[in-house]
Amino acid sequence: MRETIDIIKQWIARQWTVCKPWMQRQWKRFKPWIQRQWKQFKAWSIRLWHLWTDPDNRWLSVPCTMAALLVLLVLVKCCQGIAYNFTNECKIYKLGYPIDEARALAVVLNDQQADSLIARNVHDTIAYPIINERYFIADNFDRYLASHRADTTGAPVSDIIAVVNVGLDRDPDVSAVQCDTSKGRLMLINRYHYLDEKYKPKKLVAFKTDYCYENQKALPDVVDAFMAMQQDCKRQTGAQLMVNSSYRNYKQQTATYKRNDKRFVARAGFSEHQTGLALDVTSLQHPMRWPFDKSKEGIWMREHCHEYGFILRYPKERQHIMNNSYEPWHLRYVGIETAKRIHDEGITFDEYYAYYIEREAK
Ligand SMILES: [Zn+2]
Numbered sequence: 001m002r003e004t005i006d007i008i009k010q011w012i013a014r015q016w017t018v019c020k021p022w023m024q025r026q027w028k029r030f031k032p033w034i035q036r037q038w039k040q041f042k043a044w045s046i047r048l049w050h051l052w053t054d055p056d057n058r059w060l061s062v063p064c065t066m067a068a069l070l071v072l073l074v075l076v077k078c079c080q081g082i083a084y085n086f087t088n089e090c091k092i093y094k095l096g097y098p099i100d101e102a103r104a105l106a107v108v109l110n111d112q113q114a115d116s117l118i119a120r121n122v123h124d125t126i127a128y129p130i131i132n133e134r135y136f137i138a139d140n141f142d143r144y145l146a147s148h149r150a151d152t153t154g155a156p157v158s159d160i161i162a163v164v165n166v167g168l169d170r171d172p173d174v175s176a177v178q179c180d181t182s183k184g185r186l187m188l189i190n191r192y193h194y195l196d197e198k199y200k201p202k203k204l205v206a207f208k209t210d211y212c213y214e215n216q217k218a219l220p221d222v223v224d225a226f227m228a229m230q231q232d233c234k235r236q237t238g239a240q241l242m243v244n245s246s247y248r249n250y251k252q253q254t255a256t257y258k259r260n261d262k263r264f265v266a267r268a269g270f271s272e273h274q275t276g277l278a279l280d281v282t283s284l285q286h287p288m289r290w291p292f293d294k295s296k297e298g299i300w301m302r303e304h305c306h307e308y309g310f311i312l313r314y315p316k317e318r319q320h321i322m323n324n325s326y327e328p329w330h331l332r333y334v335g336i337e338t339a340k341r342i343h344d345e346g347i348t349f350d351e352y353y354a355y356y357i358e359r360e361a362k
Helices: 002-053 055-084 088-093 099-108 111-119 127-131 138-150 157-165 181-186 220-237 250-259 289-294 296-308 316-321 336-345 349-361
Strands: 241-245 278-283 310-314 327-333
Touching: 002 055, 088 099, 088 111, 099 111, 099 127, 111 138, 127 138, 127 157, 138 157, 157 316, 157 349, 181 349, 220 241, 220 278, 220 296, 220 310, 220 327, 278 289, 278 296, 289 296, 289 327, 296 310, 296 327, 296 336, 310 336, 316 349, 336 349
Parallel strands: none
Antiparallel strands: 241 278, 278 327, 310 327
16 A cells, blocks of 8 residues: 555656646746736726725615626526536436436435446336335345346235345345344344354243143243233133243254244244243144134234234234244244334334334444
8 A cells, every 4th residue: 555655656746847847837928917817807806896885886786786696696506506417316317217206216325326226227116116115224225126126926015125124035044144132032033043052041930830731931021921911811712822832942943843844843043932032822722723723712812912012923914024934823022012013013023123123223
C-alpha cells in the first residue's frame, strides 16, 4: 500500500515539474486580460449596487430584488434538476416505473439493491408489491426477486416473502447455523438453526403423573403453563390432555429419529425437544395423534393454547412455508405475549423470529 502511495506521489511530482513552467507562461499571458475583466465586473457591480440603493431610484429596487431572486431560484432549480438525474429515484423512474413506485423503491432500497434493480434495465412489476408486503424485510429484497423469478407455481407475493424470510430459498445443508440460545424461550430451532450436542436446559422439572404418560420433564414455566391449560381444558371439554413426549437430550433424539417416520421427527440437534420448551400432547380419551387432531380437546387446544403461552408450532395452514409437516400434537412454549401475537397474526414461529427478532436486532 505504502509503495503504491509513493509511486503516485512521484508521478504527481514529475507531472508538476512539467506543468509548472507551462502554467506560469499561461498565467503571464492571460493575467492582464483577467485583471481587465475583473475590474470591469467590479465596476459593473458597483454601478448596479448604486443604482439599486440610490434613494432616487427606489422604484427600481423592488423589481431588481425580484429579478435577482428569480435568477437565484432558476439557478437552484437547474442544479436540482441536474442532481435529480443522478438519484436512484430518477434512474428507477426512467425504467418505466410510475413515479410514486420509483420514489417508494428509492426510499426503501439501499444503493446496492437499487443498483442491481437498475442494472436489470426492465420494469419489474413485482418490485413494488414486494416492498408493500406486511412482512417485507429490506435486506432480503434481492432474494425475494430471485425467488419470484424461480417460482413456477404462481405463489402469491406474501408466500414469496414468507419463504425467503424463513430461509427456505436456501439449502439447509449448506446454510444451517448454530442456534442463538441467548434468546431464551424465544430461541429458534429448525432445519437452519441447530443446538450442539452438549446443550441442556438450565432447569428441568418433572410433570406429575396426572399430566403425562411416563416420566416427562420440561422447563418450569412450561410445566406450570401446561398444568393450567390442562385443567381449563378438562373443565370445558371433559377430556384430559396428556404430555407423551417433552424434553429429549441429543442422544435420545438420535434414537427417536432412527425409530420414527422422518417426516415428523427432526435430526438430533435440530429438534425443539432438546430445549425443554416443546411438548407432544394428546389426551387420555384420544391417545393416538391423528384422532386427537379431530377430537374436541384437540380442537380446543389448538384454539386456546396461546392463552397459556403455547403455539402450535407446525400449523396446517402454513405447511407450504415450513420445512415440517403439520403436527397437531407439537406445542412450543414462547410465553403468553408472543403466543398471542403469533396466533393473532396467523404466522409461524419461524416467520415471527425473522421479522420481530432478527430484523429488529439489526
Ligand atoms: Zn414434537
